[in-house]
Each structure stands twice: as C-alpha cells, then as structure tokens.
Amino acid sequence: MAQNRDYYDVLGVSRTASTEEVQRAYRNLARRWHPDLNKDPGAEERFKEISEAYEVLSDPDNRKRYDRYGHAWQQVPEGAAAGPGGPGGPFGAGGGRRVYVDTGGGPGFAGGFGEAGFGGMDFEDLLGGLFGGAGGRAGTGGFGRMPGADREAEVTLGVEDAYTGGRRRLTLDTASGPRGYEVTIPPGVTDGQRIRLAGQGGAGSGGGPAGDLYLRVRLAPHPRFRVEGRDITVDLPVTPWEAALGASVPVDTPGGTARVDLPPGSSSGRRLRLRGRGMPNPRGPAGDLYAEVRIAVPADLTPAERELFERLAADSRFDPRNPAGGRG
Template identity: 60%
Template sequence: MAARDLYEVLGVPRTASREEIQRAYRKLARAHHPDVNKEPGAEDRFKDIAEAYDVLSDPAKRQRYDAFGPDWRSVPEDVDPDAWSRARPGRRARAGAGARSGGRPDFAYGFGGFGPDVDLSDLFGGNWGPVPGADQEAEITVGVDDAYHGARRTVTLQTPGGPRTIHVTIPPGVTDGQRIRLAGQGGRGDGGRPGDLYLITRIADPRYRVEGRDLYAPLPLTPWEAALGATVAVDTPGGEAKLKIPPGTSTGRRLRLRGRGLPNPRGQAGDLYAEARIMVPPRLTGDERRLFEQLAALSDFDPRRHP
C-alpha cells in the first residue's frame, strides 16, 4: 500500500466526502471480493481496498495520511507537518498533491494554511453520516473430523482493542482455504453497522493429507496381505470401511474408497485414497524366519529388476 496513493486505490479525489469514500468502497469491495471474483490478484486487490477504506474513513487516520503521506504510520504524533515537509521536500510533493491541484488542502503546508473560513471539524468530523466498519480476516485450524462432521469452536482473536472471544460454527464439508462469513463480527463502524469477519479454514490432521475434498491416508499391510490379497478394515472420518486389497499390491499403490472423503453440501463428496505401505515384523519368530527363508529359496522375484 505504501507505493500507491490511497485515494487512487478507491478511485476518489482527495476532496471526497465520507459518503463518497463509503460508496466507492462498497462498489469496489463487491466487485473484488474473493468469494465473487475468482480472477488472479482479486484477493490482493480486495485487501488494498479494505486498507484504503480503513484509513480514509477514519477522520484521524485520514488527517495524518494527508499530512504525511505513505509515512503517516511511522511519523511520531508530536511532529509538526510543516517541519516534516520542509525536511523531506520530495515527500511534500506527494502528500501535497491535492492542494496544488485545487483539491483538498494538504497538511504538509502547515495547519495555518487553511484560511479563516475553513473549519477542521468540517473536514475531519462534522456530520458526514454513519460509516460501516471494514471487513476483516483471520485463520482457524480444524481437524478432518471437524471438517467432515462440522463443529462448534470458540476462537480468541487479537484486536486493537484487546482479545475478543467469539463462537464459531464450522459447517460440515468445509475445505482447506474456505472462508466462513461471520456477519457483524468485523471492524467497528463510525456510527454504522460493523463489518464482517471472514475466517479462513486451514485443515491440519496427522492422519490424513487433504487435497480439496479428497483425503489420503497410509494403509499398513503385511507382506502376505499384499502378496495374496485380503479384505481389511480402514478408518475413515465417516466410520470404518472395508477395503479389498488386490493380490500383488506393492508399497505406494493407491486404493480408492469412493465418496469417503469430505462431504460436499452442493454435490459429490470427495474420495479417500489408502496408500499401501508393506510392513514386516520387527522381530521374527523361529517359524516365521524358516518360512521367509523357504520363500527366499523358492522365489526368483527380484524387485530391483522387476519393479
């Protein structure tokens, strides 16, 4: 955001009223919201719009932005705008663009530069009407079971006003990266309704790898199950399922359980892929060792020549 003028981001002049800023924000937010606009860069554009609105809709922040330009956050509160602009003439040109072009007077020329007919309260307070709060984002991590069945969670968010605890309903079938909208739980408005909070779900579970609605899980098999074939029980988020192992299964083979992945409220559920991993006994009994020795003597199979 430091490289772009915030007024340009919202497409409004520096003389824009709070109502004009609000209208511009609403129009751009609707057009570039990631839930609506799937084009590359839409989410970054939406964040730029939200940040520009957060600054320009707040009278105090807008006052400092007009005075100090992109550096307004780092300039100490007691710095005189006129002295700051004299020390940094190049930045005065950027911050003062509105005043020289006949637009909004710029604070870089000193607080005395407005003339007797200008009331600061008209510029930064006054009766500009209610302004809604900005939308906000946060991340929430859930396991596969919660993503499959849905859940109720309590989340503590760190906000400028301190920690805030909210209760969240995780809908069944939520996917990694999906946004959950909590109406009215975003930034506080100036006399208007608060913005919305969008929780971005992150699915993390040691038992599964998640790709969209499909789940991938390791499937340990004994050498004889893999060689001879078998029917084994597999744990899935929806409960135990039976899986037929074809004879001659090798490590790495994927066996699909159709529809056993994450559910889809609007369509077909994902699949669960069991990935075969052949395991040998860590310690062999005398009989097991003799049987393996007999197999080694009888078999001419060489996996290094016949993968």
C-alpha cells in the same frame, strides 16, 4: 494526493456501480491503504482520497450532484435541480474544495468546507474500530453513516473438526485482547477457505453497519491424513501375505473406519480409491480418499514365521530387482 481525480476512478468502479459495489470497493481499498497497515509513504494520501470518494459516492444526493457538477458539487445546495453542462457543470471540473481525513484529528481542510467546516476524523473513526477501538462516533466530522471495516483472522482446525464441521467456540487475539466467537464451521471446510461472521468486524460510525469478520481456515498437520483440496490420502499398512493374496482390510478415515478391497499382488505405493470418502462438500460432490499401500513386516519373527519365510525364500523365483518382470 492528485487534485480533482474522478471519484469513480479513485474507487475503481463504473459510473453505474450500485451502492453495494461502491461500498465493497471502498472496504477493499481502505484495508489495503490504511496507514496503520500500509507503510508506503503515499498510503496516507491515498487513503484520504479513497475516503473522500466514498463519502460522496455512498450518499445518493451527493452522488447525484457530483455526477452533474463534478468537484463543484459541494457548492450546489442539496436538492438543487441539475443545471446545464456535463460533469463539472457550470463550475468546471476544478471547482470546489476537497475534504480529507486528518490523521491528527484537527480540522480536515484549512478554512473548512464552505462556511460549515468539517472537523478531522481519525483512522479509527473512519474504519469503525478496526484495531479494537470504541468504534465511530455518530456524525463525526459530518461524514454521516460509514460502514465498519471488514476484518480477517486465521484459525487453525484439525482435519477431523474440518471434516465434521459443527458449532465451535473460538478465541482470537485482537488489539483489545482475547475475544471469543461462536462459529458454525461448515462440514468439509478446506485449507484457505474463509468463514464469514456477519457484523463481527469493525464497528460502523454515524450509525453505519458493522463490517464482517472473515476467518481464513488453516488445517493443522495430521499424523495420518494428508489433505489436498478435498481429497485425502492415508497410509494403509498391510502384511506381506495380504499384499500377495489380497484381502479386505480396514482403513482409517476422518469420518470413521471403512473397509477396502486389496487386490492380490499389491505392492507398496499402490493407491486404492474410496470414492466420496474425502472431505464433504455442501455444494457439490465430496472428495475422495486414497489408501496408499505400505507393506509392513514383523520386527521380531517367531520361529514358525521365520521357517515360513525361509521356505518362501527357497521356493520363490520372484526377484523385484529383475527388470524382466520379477521372475528369475
């Protein structure tokens, strides 16, 4: 871990960042660099550095002293008036000792922090039970209120469920075993969209708030509907005479049956648009549904059908293989 690196640089935030921005940056970095998730050899040291920076910048008084005295802020009593000098103050930027999280649960820094000392905090305490543990212990190691880590899981929905939305009970596998959640699915949720369950993530420590659980939606393959964003495509089987003469034909949608006007002379592959009949959108226009024409012929012809088709074949000059326009 780089010595005396600026805490704002560690978290990637500006010196004017709000408490919420500091917390958000910490959560994102903690998930990325937690040694149980990141097997990079330097992940543990990076995680310690991130945790140390967050402990200082998340506490208003500690942050105020750090802004004034830099890494010597620990040597300044709480509530002490700001002294002369910029960041680092009279102690210089290299003063003070660094406190880090000890993976073994032993003392955090050899010799402690000043005379008070800080015990080690394991990863589960720091991330508030990210892996299904009992959560942080209040005040463990003197770190104070620490928010729980956000979690993310994938949930697979059928197209019809995603279309209609509603209240669902979902069971997810967690490190401590299967767990059920009551989830409100917004109508028209799309593949890759995240659903936030506030306070259902890792438990906080020291009385800190729990993190959030984010469910990333994956749409299951459907035998009829093909979903791209909010648009839906469905095959529309039609008879040869409907395709030739035109007709009003029914078409399946996730919201029920609709009707579409098939223009005369429609060939297979023609796409008919039903505006607004795709996936709903609570914040804007709904997607569209596209009915793709597929001409179907009877597998077994009756004598009458065969006679009609033979007469058509004898009388018609239509040739779809003729590049001159289909007429022989």
